[in-house]
Amino acid sequence: MNENSQLRDVYDAVADPTRRKLLQLLADVEELPLHELTVHFQMGRTAVSKHLAILKEANLVIARRVGRETRYRLNATPLKEIQDWVSYYEGFWKERMVKLNLILEEKK
The missing domain is CATH 1.20.5 (Single alpha-helices involved in coiled-coils or other helix-helix interfaces)
Incomplete structure (x- = not known):
């Protein structure tokens, strides 16, 4: 299957409270790097990154590389x-x- 037909269901993506909080944080700003998002949770960068990957699969966040960091922004569509x-x-x-x-x- 190609990447477009493998998109995660948007309902599944927002079912988790951590992912809803990530969406809320990203709604308030233009974009944030992973390390700035991680400080809002009692979990490590890897766990936050996994939640962001799920949101990305549902096309709810867009990731952009800037040097060595990845910056995330909300796609509310x-x-x-x-x-x-x-x-x-x-x-x-x-x-x-x-x-x-x-x-x-x-x-x-």
């Missing part, structure tokens, strides 16, 4: 898939709440 999915269920629950309110009003 794949998060639109999650937003669209959640939006559907938001409408689902709003509709149900309207119906429930109508039923409760009829009972008065």
Whole structure:
């Protein structure tokens, strides 16, 4: 399989709290090197790097080499898939709440 067909699922990538925190940190800045991201976690550089690799596989982060360090930045575009999915269920629950309110009003 080529690299594009082997992309990690965006839901899988954001399922872990450490990866969600990495995304949050990267959302607040243009880009950060690995050593600056690592200080926010109680784990080593290797573990943080593995989380970043998963985010990269899901196309949620973009890595750029600058000399000997790798700098990471957020690519929020794949998060639109999650937003669209959640939006559907938001409408689902709003509709149900309207119906429930109508039923409760009829009972008065």
